[in-house]
Amino acid sequence: MAFEPPPRLVRALGETAPDAGGWLEKLPETAQRAVALRELTVERVQVPGGRSSLVVLVRRADGTPAVLKLAPERARPESERAALAHWDGLGAVQLRETGADEAGVLLLERLHPDVSVRSLPEAKALLEAAGTLRRLWVEPPADQVFETVAERTGRQAEAMRATGSADAAVTALVDAALAARTELLAAPPEHRLLHGTFRQSKVLAGERAPWLAVGPDPVVGECAFDLARLVRDRVEDLIASPSGAATTRRRVKRLADSLEVDAERLRGWTLFRAVESGVRALRVGRPQDAELLLEFAGWL
DSSP: OOOOOOHHHHHHHHHHOGGGHHHHHHHHHHHHHHHHHHTOEEEEEOSSOOSSOEEEEEEOTTSOEEEEEEOOGGGOHHHHHHHHHHHTTSSBOOBSOOOOSSTTEEEEEOOEEEEEGGGSOHHHHHHHHHHHHHHHOBOOOTTOOOOBHHHHHHHHHHHHHHHOOSOHHHHHHHHHHHHHHHHHHHSOSOOEEEOSSOOGGGEEEOSSSSEEEOOOOOEEEOHHHHHHHHHTTTHHHHHHSTTHHHHHHHHHHHHHHHTTOOHHHHHHHHHHHHHHHHHHHHHTTOHHHHHHHHHHHHTO
8 A cells, every 4th residue: 555645744744844855755665664563454544634644544463443653753753652651541542552663653542533522513522622631631750751831832932033024913912922921931830741732623532432632742831831722723713703702712711710720821821822823824824824813812
């Protein structure tokens, strides 16, 4: 079987990781080798798939369904492996291999790849997603190897400053987001292992649990940072709604209350993460996405 990367993956890596061309070129060979080494039977490549990895639906030698995931170093697959090992199936997909013989290759429990929480009505989706996220917020391992929220947002803040904009409204949002980050990092309320890139589409239906998280980019820090990305889920619908701004503010309060997170800290991290994503979208040539994200940020 040919393991050609889906167009979505090629496009996304071209925007965010132009140096990943060599990895993409070798990907079919890497996938063939990983399949042969594990004596896997390939069913299909998941399409459209993710933006940072190739996902292949496979069966193990004993017939057990599984998922083979291949990701470039830039996507921090070894950090993902460490987080999944620490969670050990609590709220998240399980590893089917504990070793790390091949960098960037993960063998995972098979969930239902085409059924995410996003398929549910909005209120139910938020409830189920929040419940899943809560289970992931555990103490990090003593020998933790994960990036911290301060480190990750520090890199992002530098990129935001470097991008610049002739638009005064964008500049004002960037200034507000950076100020919010500085204030939030001054006194973080807890130190937990976080998913890092949590949203509704990262929660899939499973067999041993109704919903399980996939695709973490783990980070250690306060819970409000993790929850912030969930606030803007279905941003297109929010922007299209005449009550979008009010709905967003209610969503911040509802999520904060349900997960016992300070609402003002959640608002601050939601602002920072929305502006960072919007500025990044501008930088890589996605003006429509940038417009949506920055309008959303303006409501906060």
